[in-house]
Amino acid sequence: MEDREVGSAEKAIRLIEKHKASFKSMHFTLHVQRPIEHKGKSPNVCWCIEHMEPVFQQLMISPDRVMLSIVDADTFMPEMYLKKVDEHLFFDEGIKDKSIFIVPNVYVRNEDDINPIGRVRDMMDSTQNISFNGFSLFDVRLPFGYYTMSYNLIKSVGFYDTVEEAMC
Numbered sequence: 001m002e003d004r005e006v007g008s009a010e011k012a013i014r015l016i017e018k019h020k021a022s023f024k025s026m027h028f029t030l031h032v033q034r035p036i037e038h039k040g041k042s043p044n045v046c047w048c049i050e051h052m053e054p055v056f057q058q059l060m061i062s063p064d065r066v067m068l069s070i071v072d073a074d075t076f077m078p079e080m081y082l083k084k085v086d087e088h089l090f091f092d093e094g095i096k097d098k099s100i101f102i103v104p105n106v107y108v109r110n111e112d113d114i115n116p117i118g119r120v121r122d123m124m125d126s127t128q129n130i131s132f133n134g135f136s137l138f139d140v141r142l143p144f145g146y147y148t149m150s151y152n153l154i155k156s157v158g159f160y161d162t163v164e165e166a167m168c
Helices: 008-022 041-050 053-059 079-091 093-098 116-134 151-156
Strands: 067-070 100-102 147-150
Touching: 041 151, 067 079, 067 151, 079 093, 079 100, 093 151, 147 151
Parallel strands: none
Antiparallel strands: 067 147, 100 147
């Protein structure tokens, strides 16, 4: 959650209360914007990831076993995607700390809360993501904001979007 948003901690607590039955554990951080950062999802996610190790320790979870899926709340993430990630990791654990898994995203929630122009943009983004990542001559695909990667990979590169020149 963004620290600058009034009531963000209370909103996080309400979200946790609403969805806690679906997860083993839920936590939140309050992102304090640093001078070099822009406003947005990427710095918020990075802040959260940078502050996760104490939670791992509290829950007695080894960071070596943590995979993070970054996805918006109004995006549909098929269960098959998570099963395929598990399958890849089961058969070749060596790829875990050097791979980014990309989910084909489709926005499905909050249709009444998003203005029609914003929803059209969301659907265009979904179409671009799905079509771009379906074919590549060089077996290289770019995540458009919805992906799964290991905590250790993120940490090994010094997290991300931590410099003024970072792309979003």
